[in-house]
Amino acid sequence: MRAWAGLMRSLAIYYNPLRRRQLRSFYADLLEPGDLCFDIGAHVGSRARAMRAAGARVVAFEPQEPFAGFLRRSLPRDIVLEEMAVGPAEAEARMAVSSLHPTVSSLSTSFAAEAADAPGFGHVRWDRSQQVRMTTMDAQIARHGLPDFVKIDVEGFELDVLSGLGQPVPMLSVEYLPAFRNRTIAVIDRLEDLGPYRFNPVTGEAGGFLWDDWRSADEARAWLSALPANGGSGDLYARLD
Template sequence: MLPNLRAARGVLRSLRIYHGDPARHRAMAALYGQFIRSGDLVFDIGAHVGDRIRTFRRLGARVVAVEPQPVLHRTLRTLFGRDEAITLVPSAVGRTAGTATMMINVDNPTISTLSTDFIAASRGAAGWEGQAWPQSLKVPVTTLDTLIGEHGVPSFIKLDIEGFEAEALAGLSHRVAALSFEFTTIQRAVGLAAVERCTALGYARFAAALGESQELDAWRSAAEIADWLTILPHAANSGDIYARSE
């Protein structure tokens, strides 16, 4: 298959998965409505095909959406480019500004990554069969602190950047009201490092939503969420951990 057609098929697949279920969008609004109010500023780091952008806007938030992949950035411009409450940033996010190499999963672009460790961890792992990252490209990298300096302090930050979440949090020195970051069971150490960084920033309470359930479980301390993540069965695969200061 020609590369451009293959990439287009991957994007269409993601659009169908992430935009095609109204019940999922209602559940997302209920989840994020616990953290976001109308008029709030939200950072969507790893915006992918923009399903969270839709939810944040339905909640009345202004959105800074950060996505480095050109094919996905073009998709976001098509979907949201006329909305003045959305700022689209064609960049990755890390601990320092500069450039980095992104490995591209053409067939499943939402799991393209800056982390070679993420790719290594996926090899041979149950639930990750058939995933491949045959292409790469240089992308600009910014930091959360830089984004705050440019756009203001958000009420909520969502991080979904495939094994690079702890790196991004290392570039944050401002504690915001709440944030979330993705974790995977193939890279528990990244999730644990993200919990540790959140604790250093002053976050005291943590809760998790498994997979795409959009349902938070009980709030826990940092030690309790670390224990929970450590013993979570591999089959759980992935989810998001939410952090708040109180």
């Protein structure tokens, strides 16, 4: 029952009509019709649907129940659903699950422990776990093709996802949390190893980029380092230069 309560809570949050309009408008400006997109950590599918509305071909990755089951029943048939996690290797993995706050469920073995003392996480409890299948970005690129855009929202597991990627992709985004800025900075370091990326954040649910131009990795690191630990989250976008 707690898991279903978490699902209903997420649906109420992420299918808010204003939020849906903002997402559709944002992705319509970001993507081209026919682009291939990977939605890693699809959750309730709101972003996968917005990408599809922009004319993109979408592969959604979501291992967590009951969300995978919800997506299986509700996603349009032309969105490919992969009911698995994405990480550094083809394997079985155990996810720490927060039933009432499922957006913070994580495959990172240290994220839940670190979050217990982080601003904004005091009310969250990771009360169960789930065994999930894990694939890699490289394996999915071999199966579906090189994506034009990859959205990664996996609660502290972003670097592990990128560890399974051996080539640059044109554009991607990762969620940032100011209390865990070092994890995002490590993602920037990894992307620099893959190719010449430039960066631009979207703060919260602003529906648009913070900066008028795409900036260097050093500028993105400096911006992240200056954020207050109790500041709001958002997404950091990276575009291959």
